[in-house]
Amino acid sequence: MTRIERIAPFIEALSDDAFEDFLAAASHAAGDTTIYATLPESEKAEIDAAMARLDAGEGVPYDELKARLDAKIKAAGK
Secondary structure, eight states, X not given: OOHHXXXXXXXXXXXHHHHHHHXXXXXXHHSSOOHHHHSOHHHHHXXXXXXXXXXXXXXXXXXXXXXXXXXXXXXXXX
16 A cells, blocks of 8 residues: 555545645645745844854753743743
């Protein structure tokens, strides 16, 4: 049995709206465009600068990051 033959029953069971959503998502996933590529140059520059800082060892240690996130989650009551 081919992949198409295995997938066909699932696709046929979709409503027209669900099929259109599926097709749009599949088309997007198969495309070459990344979220990064769609950003304005100023935002790309900020990301690139942050990555450079991380590469230079200027990041926050994991234990400290985890403690900060845990504190925020606790403060939010979750």
